[in-house]
Amino acid sequence: MRCWDPRIEEMPVADLRKLQFKLLKTLVYRVYSFSSFYHKRMKEAGVHPDDINSLEDITKLPYMYKKDLRDTYPDGLIMSEQEELVRYHVSSGTTGKPTVVGYTKNDIYNWSESLARALTSAGLGRGDVMQVSYGYGLFTGGLGLHYGAERIGATVLPTSVGNTERQIELMQDLRVTAIACTPSYLLHMGEVAEKMGVSIKNDTLLRKAIVGAEPWSEQMRLRIKESLGVDAYDIYGTSELSGPLFCECEYQQGFHVWADLIYPEILDPDSQKPLPPGERGELVVTMLQKDGLPIVRYRTGDITAIREEPCPCGRTHPRLERLSGRVDDMLIIRGINVFPSQIEHALLGIPEVAEHFMIEIDRKGALDEMLIRVELAKEAFSDKISDLMRTRRHVEKVLKSSLNVQVSVELTEPGTLPRFEGKAKRVIDKRLI
Amino acid sequence: MSCEQYMIRQISLFSENKPGRLAAMAKACQEENVNILAFSIAEAEGFGVIRALVDKPDAAFKKLTSMGFNVAFTHVIAVEMKDEPGGLFEIASKLSDAGINIEYSYAFSGKNKAILILRVDQVEQAIRLLHSHKFALIASESIQ
Numbered sequence: 010m011r012c013w014d015p016r017i018e019e020m021p022v023a024d025l026r027k028l029q030f031k032l033l034k035t036l037v038y039r040v041y042s043f044s045s046f047y048h049k050r051m052k053e054a055g056v057h058p059d060d061i062n063s064l065e066d067i068t069k070l071p072y073m074y075k076k077d078l079r080d081t082y083p084d085g086l087i088m089s090e091q092e093e094l095v096r097y098h099v100s101s102g103t104t105g106k107p108t109v110v111g112y113t114k115n116d117i118y119n120w121s122e123s124l125a126r127a128l129t130s131a132g133l134g135r136g137d138v139m140q141v142s143y144g145y146g147l148f149t150g151g152l153g154l155h156y157g158a159e160r161i162g163a164t165v166l167p168t169s170v171g172n173t174e175r176q177i178e179l180m181q182d183l184r185v186t187a188i189a190c191t192p193s194y195l196l197h198m199g200e201v202a203e204k205m206g207v208s209i210k211n212d213t214l215l216r217k218a219i220v221g222a223e224p225w226s227e228q229m230r231l232r233i234k235e236s237l238g239v240d241a242y243d244i245y246g247t248s249e250l251s252g253p254l255f256c257e258c259e260y261q262q263g264f265h266v267w268a269d270l271i272y273p274e275i276l277d278p279d280s281q282k283p284l285p286p287g288e289r290g291e292l293v294v295t296m297l298q299k300d301g302l303p304i305v306r307y308r309t310g311d312i313t314a315i316r317e318e319p320c321p322c323g324r325t326h327p328r329l330e331r332l333s334g335r336v337d338d339m340l341i342i343r344g345i346n347v348f349p350s351q352i353e354h355a356l357l358g359i360p361e362v363a364e365h366f367m368i369e370i371d372r373k374g375a376l377d378e379m380l381i382r383v384e385l386a387k388e389a390f391s392d393k394i395s396d397l398m399r400t401r402r403h404v405e406k407v408l409k410s411s412l413n414v415q416v417s418v419e420l421t422e423p424g425t426l427p428r429f430e431g432k433a434k435r436v437i438d439k440r441l442i
Numbered sequence: 443m444s445c446e447q448y449m450i451r452q453i454s455l456f457s458e459n460k461p462g463r464l465a466a467m468a469k470a471c472q473e474e475n476v477n478i479l480a481f482s483i484a485e486a487e488g489f490g491v492i493r494a495l496v497d498k499p500d501a502a503f504k505k506l507t508s509m510g511f512n513v514a515f516t517h518v519i520a521v522e523m524k525d526e527p528g529g530l531f532e533i534a535s536k537l538s539d540a541g542i543n544i545e546y547s548y549a550f551s552g553k554n555k556a557i558l559i560l561r562v563d564q565v566e567q568a569i570r571l572l573h574s575h576k577f578a579l580i581a582s583e584s585i586q
Contacts, residue, residue: 385456390512392454392493392561393545394486419488422458424510 011323013129013161014122017269018324025268025325030064032297033272037061037070040303044088046081047073047305067272067295068283072306078108078249087111089301099147100248100346110149110248111301117156119298120251123267124157130258130265130322131242133187133217135162140180142190142198143222143344145169149252150222150344154189157253163187170194173201180213187217191344192225192233192241197375199237210238219244219256222344223377224332230261243331249307250296255329260321263328270298273329274306275315278336286317291336292329310337340436342370342377345414349435352381355411361389361400365426372440378417381408385420445569448579449517451499451586452559455492456512459485467492470509476502479585480520480559482548493548495520495559499586518561520580521572523549525556533558536575542568 012018020028037058040047051057054071061069078086087094087109094111112120133139139158143150151169158165166183168176170190177198179185188195195218202209209215218233221244233241245264246254250271255264266273274283275290284290292311296304312335316328340347349368356364363384371378381404389400397420404418429435457463464483471478481494496502499515506513523529530549537544543563550557557580562568572579 385512387512390454390456390514392452392491392514392516394484394491397456397489397491398486420456421489422456422510423512425458 013126022325046086070306072308074308079106082106083109087302089113094301098149098248113300116301121156121160123254123270125160127256128157128161131256132259137163137186139163140166140168140185140188142168149248153252177202184214186214189219191223192220192229193375215239223341258322263316263330265324265326265328268326286315289314310335342379342414347412355408361386367426367435369437380417382419382421384423445566447581448519448569450520450582451515452518453494453499453502454514454516457490457492459488459490470505474501474505480550517565518559520557520559522578523556523558525551540571
């Protein structure tokens with residue numbers, strides 16, 4: 010099948026824009042009327058729904074930030090009544106407070122529909138066996154891909170993360186043809202398979218991988234193709250927008266963003282002015298049909314560019330280029346978002362260490378490893394090595410539970426870590442991606 | 443018998459496991475005219491603890507602390523040990539029979555005798571026990 014929903018995916022651009030305007034107008038009226046948060050923000054900005062008379066008028070609307078989700082924890086931004094919600098997902102926040110996303114039945118439908126189009130555009134469909142090796146649970150990756158793959162009629166193998174050897178056995182035994190996971194986990198699977206005497210290239214039917222949730226590169230795409238014989242397709246989405254939403258079509262030149270679901274803008278990170286197609290800046294997203302948690306001009310912090318020229322695949326929807334970084338200091342470790350401020354916050358609660366820290370990230374084999382250096386507090390020094398080891402394990406445990414990602418801790422002498430005035434540079438990223 | 447006289451103040455330093463740390467500590471002792479009588483290094487992943495018996499513990503503590511080192515005092519005991527096969531067994535077995543645990547220990551062997559330095563979980567009991575078995579304990583004022 011070429012398109013999942015040809016009526017929408019091949020709609021002439023002019024018609025798409027008309028549809029976008031209609032959806033935007035409805036959305037703005039809805040949030041102004043039913044969301045106290047957006048109502049207040051629009052009042053403050055001196056903008057009324059009647060002022061939105063073209064798609065370009067979207068720039069009159071105020072921005073919304075990740076901080077707003079945190080400040081309104083748990084559900085201040087959720088517009089639907091709880092009985093209308095069919096699911097919650099929760100992601101870790103910047104200072105301990107998580108971000109809660111509520112989904113109505115319609116939100117889940119649109120999310121799955123978005124992925125159904127995306128997976129079809131990557132050449133997947135009925136007859137494929139798709140192993141979903143993203144985490145299932147509060148993280149959106151696993152369940153998102155699961156619903157999308159079921160929608161297109163693929164057979165889903167919901168392996169989630171971990172137990173790699175079993176995953177490889179099942180991949181062989183159940184004739185898996187496609188996998189969804191992080192690119193580093195895919196390479197890791199390749200290495201584990203090799204140790205088991207299994208060649209993913211020759212001994213399995215795996216041919217396509219939908220990979221994302223962490224930074225990766227064209228070089229990695231080539232490495233995956235050469236070592237595993239697998240075509241890797243980039244996928245994009247964040248929990249605030251629902252979860253993973255878009256992936257590359259078979260031409261692999263950026264991912265199509267479905268114009269009936271999302272209106273993307275690109276901002277110059279310095280001047281905050283809109284940038285034309287082709288120029289890189291911060292992605293700002295308006296979700297045109299999201300009910301539970303409406304998203305209007307959300308500053309994603311992701312850096313990319315919009316491409317509007319027609320795609321050889323025939324889809325008329327614009328594409329976004331591969332992400333090339335963040336405007337803030339957010340790190341992505343094994344697919345989990347980590348802000349240095351979370352580490353700072355967690356360390357403040359541990360009297361055995363000082364508040365100064367440095368982060369070193371490396372990729373050992375295929376998995377990200379995060380090392381955090383902290384200074385041992387004077388009062389916490391014990392002459393016994395076992396006490397010091399216990400302190401270190403304690404710090405690791407507290408950080409792990411606050412960041413949801415495995416960390417190693419190194420204790421350093423007091424006063425030895427760098428002190429920063431102004432913008433701190435606490436991260437040393439040694440990953441080759 | 444007062445046990446206190448046999449409790450020797452050992453200085454312990456927290457140190458990262460990297461070149462130059464021992465040299466920095468040793469140089470500081472030299473500058474303060476502090477003599478190191480015995481020392482050991484215990485290492486774990488990425489860090490270590492330097493332990494030393496010095497003749498002027500207060501001067502060493504002050505100097506090293508002012509340099510930013512994490513320094514602590516710990517009470518250890520030092521006992522003369524026969525410098526011949528069985529010398530260590532004699533002491534270790536007495537402690538073990540009494541259920542006293544040695545947390546760590548180091549030793550040096552000099553011209554005429556060997557000295558065993560012990561950090562135990564029950565300091566006073568260990569001193570009384572060794573004393574009652576006629577072992578020669580080193581009094582802190584004889585060295586510090």
